[in-house]
Amino acid sequence: MAARGARGGRRRPQSGGARAAHGGPSRGAATANRGTAARPAVGGPSRGAAVATTARRRSPAHGSPARRAGARRRSSPRRPEALLAAAAARGLPLLARSESESDCDSDSDSESESDSDSHSDCDSDSHSDSDSDCDSDSESDSDSDSELSPPFLSNAASLGLGRGTHFRRARPRQQVYFQPDEVSAGIVTCGGLCPGLNTVVRELVCGLHHMYGVTNVVGIEGGYKGFYASNTVELTPRSVNDIHKRGGTVLGTSRGGHDTTKIVDSIQDRGINQVYIIGGDGTQKGAATIHEEVQRRGLKCAVVGIPKTIDNDIVVIDKSFGFDTAVEEARRAINVAHVEAESTENGVGVVKLMSRNSGFIAMYATLASRDVDCCLIPESPFYLDGKRGLLEFAEQRLRENGHMVIVVAEGAGQDLIAKSMNLADAHDASGNKLLLDVGLWLCHKIKEHFKKKASFPSPSSTSTRPK
Numbered sequence: 287m288a289a290r291g292a293r294g295g296r297r298r299p300q301s302g303g304a305r306a307a308h309g310g311p312s313r314g315a316a317t318a319n320r321g322t323a324a325r326p327a328v329g330g331p332s333r334g335a336a337v338a339t340t341a342r343r344r345s346p347a348h349g350s351p352a353r354r355a356g357a358r359r360r361s362s363p364r365r366p367e368a369l370l371a372a373a374a375a376r377g378l379p380l381l382a383r384s385e386s387e388s389d390c391d392s393d394s395d396s397e398s399e400s401d402s403d404s405h406s407d408c409d410s411d412s413h414s415d416s417d418s419d420c421d422s423d424s425e426s427d428s429d430s431d432s433e434l435s436p437p438f439l440s441n442a443a444s445l446g447l448g449r450g451t452h453f454r455r456a457r458p459r460q461q462v463y464f465q466p467d468e469v470s471a472g473i474v475t476c477g478g479l480c481p482g483l484n485t486v487v488r489e490l491v492c493g494l495h496h497m498y499g500v501t502n503v504v505g506i507e508g509g510y511k512g513f514y515a516s517n518t519v520e521l522t523p524r525s526v527n528d529i530h531k532r533g534g535t536v537l538g539t540s541r542g543g544h545d546t547t548k549i550v551d552s553i554q555d556r557g558i559n560q561v562y563i564i565g566g567d568g569t570q571k572g573a574a575t576i577h578e579e580v581q582r583r584g585l586k587c588a589v590v591g592i593p594k595t596i597d598n599d600i601v602v603i604d605k606s607f608g609f610d611t612a613v614e615e616a617r618r619a620i621n622v623a624h625v626e627a628e629s630t631e632n633g634v635g636v637v638k639l640m641s642r643n644s645g646f647i648a649m650y651a652t653l654a655s656r657d658v659d660c661c662l663i664p665e666s667p668f669y670l671d672g673k674r675g676l677l678e679f680a681e682q683r684l685r686e687n688g689h690m691v692i693v694v695a696e697g698a699g700q701d702l703i704a705k706s707m708n709l710a711d712a713h714d715a716s717g718n719k720l721l722l723d724v725g726l727w728l729c730h731k732i733k734e735h736f737k738k739k740a741s742f743p744s745p746s747s748t749s750t751r752p753k
């Protein structure tokens with residue numbers, strides 16, 4: 287996991303741009319984004335344990351990094367609030383208003399243009415000392431004892447790094463804990479799909495093999511449940527050579543069914559001493575319990591959590607793999623909806639995009655596309671009726687332009703829908719709340735509204751979901 291100090295540092299060039307060479311608009315479309323591809327664990331058991339607790343997601347509950355840092359923070363387009371403001375500054379009308387509208391306006395108006403390329407979560411003070419942060423980062427590669435403090439999460443004060451929690455950037459190290467010929471590595475993918483999963487598996491296998499001489503690597507099939515099966519699949523550079531061109535995960539995945547004791551029994555029985563667990567927040571909670579159990583049993587086994595989220599909502603990494611692909615595919619869907627909306631009198635294109643709690647995909651795709659009139663994200667409540675409501679705005683845009691495109695993140699407006707349809711919560715096998723279909727609901731509401739308006743011909747609604 288590519289971790290970075292909370293104060294930021296000079297950003298390394300990202301090798302991943304928006305690449306969507308493979309696959310159609312599916313979640314499993316393969317990606318070549320290696321900007322945050324995982325590196326094999328080379329430290330001791332504790333160094334290898336980058337568990338879920340270190341990979342906090344940017345959710346409204348945690349607050350954005352900027353919110354935590356308070357008013358001194360610079361505006362950054364990585365935050366949906368800042369993206370909203372940046373969009374507004376570029377003349378994109380926005381209905382969704384955040385609770386902290388005034389904060390957003392005040393800190394972003396003047397900076398949105400200049401910040402737009404920085405893609406930085408740095409504190410305001412980190413701009414001045416970013417170089418030194420970066421240098422100290424590379425000096426710390428010396429594998430000194432202080433760096434071995436378990437796990438990657440280290441107490442900033444004890445390292446003399448100032449306030450806050452700091453993370454070590456993952457990378458190959460000169461000194462390794464495991465003798466390559468003693469390593470038995472296992473790789474598993476769990477939870478929801480995300481572009482790039484196969485690329486990460488491939489890089490792990492090839493990195494272990496070519497960089498460290500580790501030849502004993504197996505894949506656990508079908509997520510955590512695969513640990514209970516008797517079979518594993520052998521992974522070699524040859525067998526994974528082309529998997530990055532395929533969507534989904536060649537190892538398979540699943541939700542639910544995590545049993546820590548059985549999983550660690552299986553790890554122990556198979557003699558696995560490095561386990562690479564690729565998955566989202568649910569998966570990483572599971573990885574944390576596995577790590578605790580491994581420690582409790584005194585096993586010399588590195589438990590490596592590799593964060594996967596298509597939503598790019600993890601604070602401590604540069605960018606989550608698959609995000610670029612998701613944005614690029616989303617932009618294509620928006621393009622299709624725009625073409626269709628434009629072809630019809632008063633055409634309204636509604637594009638529902640992924641994102642349960644954070645609107646990064648929706649906002650980045652919106653800003654990239656330039657065809658979107660309104661972007662609705664989970665972080666920013668909206669309403670339909672009345673003054674400055676979505677429907678009034680739709681009327682205005684249709685009068686002005688004769689067509690419009692609305693992008694909505696699938697987690698947006700959930701309370702509104704639940705209220706209007708009187709629905710109870712439902713959950714998936716892992717306990718995640720199932721989302722109500724905001725796309726269909728919006729289409730229905732828009733059609734219903736315009737049917738009542740004599741001055742408007744009924745706009746045709748188009749719903750496109752790139753999933």
Ligand SMILES: Nc1ncnc2c1ncn2[C@@H]1O[C@H](COP(=O)(O)OP(=O)(O)O)[C@@H](O)[C@H]1O
Nearest residue numbers: 477478541542543544566567568569571572716
């Ligand atoms: N709190 C938890 N403790 C242990 N295992 C968990 C926990 N939450 C989820 N898991 C397991 O992690 C796996 C993936 O979780 P899920 O929430 O479906 O996807 P994601 O990892 O993409 O968020 C499932 O097998 C699930 O049982």
Ligand SMILES: O=P(O)(O)OC[C@H]1O[C@](O)(COP(=O)(O)O)[C@@H](O)[C@@H]1O
Nearest residue numbers: 478480566594595596597640641642
């Ligand atoms: O349809 P599913 O599989 O429940 O996924 C729904 C949600 O999970 C996400 O895909 C996020 O999952 P990850 O962060 O694990 O990639 C959201 O974008 C989406 O809203």
